[in-house]
Amino acid sequence: MRPVRSPQSLNETKESMRPLRLLAVILLASSGLVGQTETKPAKAPTSFDKSAFDATVNPCEDFYQYSCGGWRKANPIPSDKSRWGRFNELDEYNQSVLHDILEKVAASGKHTAIEQKVGDFYAGCMDEKKANDLGTKPIQSQLDDIAKIGSTKQLIQEVAKLQDQSVPVLFRFTIGVDQHNATKHLADVDQGGITLPDRDYYLKQDAKSVETREKYLAHVQKMLQLMGENADQASKDAKTVMDIETQLAKASMDRVMRRDPKNSDHIVGVSELLQMAPNFDFPEFFPATGVEKFDRVNISNPDFFKQVNPLITSVPLDDWKTYLRWRVVKSAAPWLSQPYFDENFDFSGRYMTGAKEPEVRWKRCTQLTNRSLGEALGQLYVAQTFGPEGKDRTLKMVKAIEHQMDKDIHAIDWMGEDTKKQALIKLQAVMNKIGYPDKWKDYSSVKVTRDDLLGNLRRAAKFEIDRNHNKLNKPVDRSEWNMTPPTVNAYYSPDQNNINFPAGILQPPFFSKEVDDAVNLGGIGVVIGHELSHGFDDQGRKFDAEGNLRDWWTAEDGKKFEERAQCISDEYSGFTTVKDEKGEVKLNGNLTLGENTADNGGLHLAYMALEELMGDKMNLPIDGYSPAQRFFIGYAQIWCQNQTDQIARQLAITDPHSPGKYRVNGVVQNAPEFQKAFSCKAGDPMVSAKPCRVW
Ligand SMILES: [Zn+2]
Secondary structure (H helix, E strand, O other), rough: OOOOOOOHHHHHHHHHOOHHHHOOOOOOOHHHHOOOOOOOOOOOOOOHHHOOOOOOOOOOOOHHHHHHHHHHHOOOOOOOOOOEHHHHHHHHHHHHHHHHHHHHOOOOOOOOHHHHHHHHHHHHHHHOHHHHHHHHHHHHHHHHHHOOOHHHHHHHHHHHHHHOOOOOOEEEEEEEEEEOOOEEEEEEEEEOOOOOOOOOOHHHOOOHHHHHHHHHHHHHHHHHHHHOOOHHHHHHHHHHHHHHHHHHHOOOOHHHHOOOOHHHEEHHHHHOOOOOOOHOOOOHHHHOOOOOOEEEEEEOHHHHHHHHHHHHHHHHHHHHHHHHHHHHHHHHHHHOOOOHHOOOOOOOOHHOOOOOOOHHHHHHHHHHHHHHHHEEEHHHHHHHHHHHHHHHHHHHHHHHHHHHHHHHHOOOOOOOOOHHHHHHHHHHHHHEEEEEOOOOOOOOOOOOOOHHHHHHHHHHHHHHHHHHHOOOOOOOOOOOOOOOOOOOEEEEOOOOOOEEEEHHHOOOOOOOOOOOOHHHHHHHHHHHHHHHHOOOOOOOHHEEEOEEEEEOOOOHHHHHHHHHHHHHHHHHHEEEEEEEEEEEEEEEOOOOOOHHHHHHHHHHHHHHHHHHHHHHHHHHOOOOOOOHHHHHHHHHHOEEEOOHHHHHHHHHOOOOOOOHHHHHHHOOOOOOOHHHOOOOOOOOOOOOOOOOOOO
């Protein structure tokens, strides 16, 4: 589903650490989980919530509104949020559980080493007075180092150093998985270095994009003024930052292109990279990162390095220094003193997402601890919330859905026997990971003190960066997790061919011991089917059972797949996500193709599981609703949400997932099983004239 994203720098840092090839396909975008202030204890959401319905709406007219209208009315967006849905409700509840744990271990008393570490981290984060007293002191040594840069060579050294301190500047360097030998690692260089959420923000000429750039310039200027520059200088420097980032954006590949793994598959000898981009001074850069010497590297986007190469020497050194200073302060701003925090929120929160006020500090600190020491805090979380029986129950459902996919592949009429055979081999090889890692990361080397928030944050980030760099000559460990246990999300990893369900999502409204199987299959059953389908969506199908980028399809079947996928792309491109005085924004069917394919496939597989499970009981209603109806309502109610126009605009550009409304209506329009369950007729809005079906 997602790693959640917010304007906070650590998210951005984590994002920047992950090359395309490591990108897992998640259930939900992270940007959905921005902010909140509410102080009363959150309670766990419920499955099959009758108060969520809007009985005035005909399910065949608008099934999303029918299932969620009551909920949407009763749940306006909290003032510190840009989006509020069932995922957020559960996430909020999980955060309250983590908060209780953190408050306990941060208080004095007898604690284990792990408790002490997360407790100190959290306590250091909660010390707002200290942050205010320090002002920019926590970033002063970085600013001093930048000021000392006197040559291109020193510029590159400083870029390496800042990246190592988790400040994402200029480009990305990581150790990824070798797409052609997925048991091994490979060094990877990739585009990067921009501040706004996507290259489009720098390049598009529509009125809203022009406005965003004006606001961004003003934001950079204000931040630099806070650092002591006069208004003229800060205004000039803001333009410098914009110029440099615009050049980086121009050289970057767009998100739709990046969805095709072949577009980022350029393994070369290091000497070729040095020839292509000599000004990046990689012979200086690589050793500075501390990584072992290597002779092969993947260049995810060669054009980026070709186009940026001349800029390294043609852009004046002082301009580069301005850009680096900006990136340092922007990354740290959420954790600096009040004026920096406020200015950062004003642009990245209020303007960009539509949240009215920031989240309270304990929530931000709970999230930061979870992101920074996730498998330490996760151990405490799991011990309290998720026993072995949770793992067993989930595994049973996963097996049931996998069994349906096996049947589905055997049954589909558009795929030939040769491709089917390969698809079944891939399905057999899928590894299921449930709840939490079998072995936890050992954070004992991470120094944490109660009086050094930024230092703690940097050392925790450095721990992850070093872990990544140290993987170079080690085999890929498929038992590692990309999400922490309390996360309300799930993912499929194409280069590892595994599906991953953190403990955090295995609760109501996704899964509940209190409700019937139909509702649970509509919830967690579809989530499982969704992740499994990712192995066979337009991206996942390009990887084989071992996670290698290899075409295992016959040419004819590949073509048939693409025709079917095109149907889904066209369908979702027709959906409007925002319409206001600033114009109408439609979904990008190509950007969201993989997720929409997974939603459609996941629903189909879970429904097959329901039919097999219920047998002749499919006609026995509970509470007036047939099992099929309960299944579809269970599904729809997972996606109930409200969102600001601002975040809807942002997500239309950045999020490969469709908003809740279309995750529901886009899918049921294609599903004859739905139309039968609610007696919809041809011509009804929930009955597509041209239904799409891949899986
Ligand atoms: Zn997904």
